[in-house]
Amino acid sequence: MPGAVSPLAVPLPPLAPLAGVRLAAGAAGIRYKGRDDLFLVELAPGTTAAGVFTRNKCPGAPVDWCRDALKAGRARGLVANSGNANVFTGRAGREATRASAAAAAELLGCRPREVMLASTGVIGEKLPTERLTAALPGLHAALADDAWERAARAVMTTDTFPKAAVRTARIGGAEVRLQGFCKGSGMIAPDMATMLCFVFTDARIPAAALQAALRKAVGASFNNITVDSDTSTSDSVFLFATGQAKHPRVPAEGGPALRDFTAKLADLLRELALMVVRDGEGARHLVEVNVTGAVSAASAKRVALAIANSPLVKTAVAGEDANWGRIVAAVGKAGEPAERDTLSVTIGDTMVATAGSVVADYDEAPVAAHMRGREVRIGVDLALGRGKATVWTCDLTHGYIDINGSYRS
C-alpha cells in the first residue's frame, strides 16, 4: 500500500546507542518483497522486561507467548516481523512461536522463554517460520548498536513514517535514558497493521517495578488514543531495562524512586501514541478531545471516547466543519451522566455552545480557521463534577476507505 506520507508526520529524532542493546534488521521475505521485514534485538544479561498487551479476546500467538514468558520478568532477546501477524493460526501458530524463540535463543545463548516475540501483518495465514529462522543467523552476525532506524522501519505496515522518541529521566539523582519506537496506523487492520511498541532503558529496575511503571504509563498514553475503535489482536508494548546505567538501587516495589522515570516513560509513550494517531489510516487532522466536569475520570474518558469514535464527528473534522451538534449528540450517546442544559462545547479556544443551546453570535472566524488547521481541539465541559480526560484521534477520510475498503477496486 505505497502512499504519500501523512501530512501530520513528524521527523525521527536522533537515535543514539543505548548500553546493553544491539539490533539488526533485514529482509526475510515473509510477505513483502525488497524491504526489511524482520529485526532481532540482543539484550544484555540481567535485562528485566515488562509488557502490556491487547485486551482482545482473540490475541495472536506471539501475545500468548509473551504473556507467559514475561512471568519470569527477564529477557535476553526480541524478534519482531511484519507481513504476517501469526493470529488465528491455531496449533501452527503456537509452534511458530516456539520455533522462532528457540532459533533466536540458540544464537543468543539464552533460554527460549527469554526471547520476546511480536508479529504484525495478515491474519489467519500460517507464519512462514522457516524463512524467519533462516534469516536470524545473518541478523545475529550483523548485530550493532546503531540499527535503531532500520529496526523501526522493518516493522512498518501501513505506516507512512517511522516513529521513535527519546527521553532522559532521573533515578536517585543519576540520569538514565529511555529510547523507543513503535508502529501502528489503524488501531487494527488485520491485513496490514496493528500497534507494536518497543521501549528500552539503560536503567536497572526490578521486573515487578518495571511492569507497574509500564502499566501506569500505558494507561496515560496508548489507552487514550483511537483511530477506528477496532482493538487489534496483536497490540503489544514492551519495556526492557538493561541495567547498564549507574544509579541507586530501585526497590522491587518501585515507589518514589521511579516517580520521574514513570513520568518520562508516560511522556515518551504519549509522544509515540500521538505519532500512531498522526499516521492513522487516511488521517489529515489530529484531534484532541478534552472532557471536563464529568462525575469521574472514568466517565470523562468514556464520553471522550464516544466523541473520538463517532464517525460523524470524525467525518465533520475531515470536512473542516465545526459541527458542534454532532459533538453534543456523541456526548449524549455515551450513556454517561450528562445534562443537556448544562454542558458546553469549545472548538479551539471558542465556546460555541453552552447551557443547552448555541452561543448567540459567537465569532465563527477563529473557529473556521481552527478547523482548517492540522490539529483540532474539541472541549466539552459537563459541569457536573471534577472528572476529566483527554483522548486523541484522527479524522475519518476517503483515505481510510481507500486503504481498508478498496482492495478489489
Next chain:
Amino acid sequence: MPGAVSPLAVPLPPLAPLAGVRLAAGAAGIRYKGRDDLFLVELAPGTTAAGVFTRNKCPGAPVDWCRDALKAGRARGLVANSGNANVFTGRAGREATRASAAAAAELLGCRPREVMLASTGVIGEKLPTERLTAALPGLHAALADDAWERAARAVMTTDTFPKAAVRTARIGGAEVRLQGFCKGSGMIAPDMATMLCFVFTDARIPAAALQAALRKAVGASFNNITVDSDTSTSDSVFLFATGQAKHPRVPAEGGPALRDFTAKLADLLRELALMVVRDGEGARHLVEVNVTGAVSAASAKRVALAIANSPLVKTAVAGEDANWGRIVAAVGKAGEPAERDTLSVTIGDTMVATAGSVVADYDEAPVAAHMRGREVRIGVDLALGRGKATVWTCDLTHGYIDINGSYRS
C-alpha cells in the same frame, strides 16, 4: 444533498386509507425549498398512543414533549417536520414545541398534550415555529385519507427513497390493519438525518397494552440495526391505535389477545428498520450478522454489534473482500466471553474459519460470489452456550464520507 437512489432500495407498497387517520403534507419552507417538509395527522377521538424514544442523553425538545404527553396514552394529532431537529435549542426549543402543539390542537379541537411532535434536520438552530404554525391551517383544510406517501416523503432528509410497510393481524379472530412509514439514513446525522417512525392501526388497544407491545417490537427490530453506531438525539417510534376496527375487547394488560398483533408489529418494524439500513448513508451492501453459541442473548447481541460497528469489517464489505480476520478481531474486541480456539466464522453458506484457524482449502468461489451480492451474511458461532442474536448494518463506503465529511470541499 441530491444523490442517486440507494442500490438497496425497495418499492413503496400500496398504502390504503386506514379508518381514523387523515393526513396532509405541504411545504412550510422551514429549511428546504420547493419540497414538502411538514405533515399533519388527525386521529379519531379515542385513539390511544405509545412511543419509544432515543436513549441519547441530549434528546431534542420534541422527544421531551412527547415523553411527557404520552403519559396520558392518548393522541388526537401528530405534527412532524424535516429541515430542523429542534435539538439543543434550549428554552426556545421548549417554547417551539408548546406553540406547535397549541396551534395544531386549536385546529383539531383537542388539548395540546394530545398532539405528538417529531422533528428532524439540523441541530442547534432555532425552529422557525411561525413558518410551521402558519402552514398548519392549510394542511388542516387539506386533510385526507390518502396522503400517506406525501407524508412519508415530507420527512425525508438524506433518505434516498420513502419507506413504508403494511401488515394485517388478528385480534380475537377479527382482522386489524397496521400501516406505518419511517425515515432514516444515518442512525444520526445532525445536519441531515435521524430516525422517525410512525405506525397506525385501526385496532382498539388500551394505552398500557399498546406501549408494552411497541416496546417489545422495537426491541426485536430497530434496536438491532446500526448504520454508524451514532445514536440520534431524536429517534422516535410512535404507534397510534384509532380503535375503529371491530374486535373483542383487549384487556389493559394486553396478554394473549395481542400475541399475533405484537408479532406482526415486530415484523412490520423489522421491515422498516431494514429499509433504514438499506438507505444507510452511502450503503451499497446490506449486512446481516448472526451470532450463535454465546453465553447469553445479550452477550450475542454485543458481539454482533461489535462486528456490525467495526469500521474494518464495514470497509471490507464495501471492498467485497471476505476478510474473516477482521470479523475474528471484532469478536475479540467485544469484551464478551469468546474462545479463539472454538469459534467459527461463516460467510454466506461457507464456513471459512473454525477451531482457531482458517478452514484449509475452503472453496473461495462461492464466498467471493456472495461478497459481490447486495446482501451479505456473516455468521459467527462461539460454541460456548445457546445465546444468539441477529443485527443488520450496511457497509462503510466513500459515499458515507461524501455525505458526512465533504460539506466544504
